Amino acid sequence: MKIVVVGAGIGGLATALSLDAAGFRDIEVYERADELRGLGVGINLLPHAVRELTELGIVQRISTLGVEPTSLAYFNAQGQPIWSEPRGLAAGYRWPQLSVHRGRLQLALRDAVLERLGDVIRTGHRLLEVVPGEDADTARFETAAGVVEVAADVIVGADGIHSSLRAQHNPEEGAPAWGGLTLWRGVAYAPPFLDGRTMIMAGHGDQKFVAYPLGEADESGRMRINFIAEKRGAGTASVDWNRAVEIGPIAELFADWRYDWLDVPALISSAEELLEYPMVDRDPLERWTVGRSTLLGDAAHAMYPNGSNGGSQAIIDSRVLAFHLGTAATASEGLAAYEADRRPATAALLAQTREAGPEKVMVLAEQRAPGGFEHIHDVIGADELERVATDYKKAAGFHPALLNERASLTVSRAAEARG
Incomplete structure (x- = not known):
């Protein structure tokens, strides 16, 4: 099975690594930029994403890029404490939370792809369209040397909030809201x-x-x-x-x-x-998959950064996609299972981020006590604070008990069985 990944950001590179770990060997990554420069600022990888990086065997190289925050604290505009909770291992997770530089993370993932998959990243390729065919779909890319066409059994659009693949199948959507x-x-x-x-x-x-x-x-x-x-x-x-x-x-x-x-x-x-x-974000789509192509990460579900979850969700997408492609009888069944698994979950999470996600506690404190307070429990009860935090963790898939007990997404099927 030949798989083309469009986009060499965090989601696209994690997809290549996840597919390789699932036993797929014919994988290529196409990136619009002429080079990967590791731009950006900080990003938080929450325990559910760190679990997947651990199972991919690359968490050690990533953990050296940043630190493990041990707590998260919310304050009002006057600097008064609203809510504080332990994070990562201190919160009972089996995996830590990691704060890293986004660009350094991207380059670390790139290096892992090159080490494990070889020279499979093609820079300077801007996706023009995906053309459906009888036996394969064809991705058409604009390059400095002209248009390049690549046929594939599966095409994954991990090309960000301005996804060309998403725009092709949703031409009426327009710019992010x-x-x-x-x-x-x-x-x-x-x-x-x-x-x-x-x-x-x-x-x-x-x-x-x-x-x-x-x-x-x-x-x-x-x-x-x-x-x-x-x-x-x-x-x-x-x-x-x-x-x-x-x-x-x-x-x-x-x-x-x-x-x-x-x-x-x-x-x-x-x-x-x-x-x-x-x-900005984008409204949920009614479908991600068209024929042999599907969406992943911000291309599928760009959402507000409330809750620090965007990059983590892209990594989870990549692992779920690889799992279903690696365990389904056909590629089409795998793509359908991936979408059925991830699209409703990310739509629910997107709705929570529009309501401020776990940061809702700051909104409530401002609404009820704009000038400050003597003690937060005079304004918001302990049960309500706990409920906001817990509801978001469940929606995002990283409630400690649920994450620690969830089955692994690692595919054990031998690579030879795929042909």
């Missing part, structure tokens, strides 16, 4: 905050700040910190992950956010650069 919030992402070297292992979120539905460490403190006591500043009514709807903006005006938006445990405007001001990105 912008809800008015803009994100500014950056990385800065600064003194550790709190215990140096905590991921924090502060603010409410109209303005928020997120920060977490990406590495250990250096000899000077500073550590690499990833942050996201977010505000409604600023920026534009133009979707470009790599658009840098002036730092000063963004720091000024958070001028009053100075806490005894973190100076938010100072952290923003010390960033290496600031990348602007609108908070």
Whole structure:
């Protein structure tokens, strides 16, 4: 079986590795960019994704790229604590949570693909269309040398929020929907905050700040910190992950956010650069699979980053797809099983992210006590706080009890049986 993966981002590379682990040997990855440069800022890999990376045998190389946060804490805009919970191993998972640089993760996955599959990544290939055929579908790519056609038994569109494959099958959809919030992402070297292992979120539905460490403190006591500043009514709807903006005006938006445990405007001001990105997503599709082609990751279910789950969901997609292709009698049955498994689950998760996901506790605190509070339980009861956190974990597939007991997605069928 020949499988073509469109897109060499986290989802596409994880798909190649997952398919290889499932015993498939004729796999090629086609990437629009001329080279993989490892761009971006921080990303959180939640325990359900780390489990899959562990079973793929590559978690060790990825764990060296960042740190394991041991807790997640929510605060209001005044810096008062709302909710805190352990994360990763400290929360009873069998796998940790990892905070890493997105670009370094992508390059680590690329290196693993090259080591295991060989020279299968083709850069400088922009997907034009997929043409259905009698015995195979054909992916047509634009390259510097002209149009290249590649026939395959399965074509996986892992080409991101601007997916060409998704657009081909949903021409009426248009641009991603912008809800008015803009994100500014950056990385800065600064003194550790709190215990140096905590991921924090502060603010409410109209303005928020997120920060977490990406590495250990250096000899000077500073550590690499990833942050996201977010505000409604600023920026534009133009979707470009790599658009840098002036730092000063963004720091000024958070001028009053100075806490005894973190100076938010100072952290923003010390960033290496600031990348602007609108908070956008796409509505759920009625189907991902058309003929021999299907969608994966942001191409299938781009969602708000509430809950830090986008990259993790792409990795899970890749493993579920490989599992079903590796255990079904035919490719079409495998694709149908993959979609039946993942499309409803990600649609439900997308709906939760639109309601702020686990960050709903900050929205509730602002609604009920905009000026602050003496104690959070005067505003939100402990049971309600716990319920918000638990409901999201269940929807996203990483509730500790459910994840720890879930069956493995590793395919044991021998490669020779596939031909």
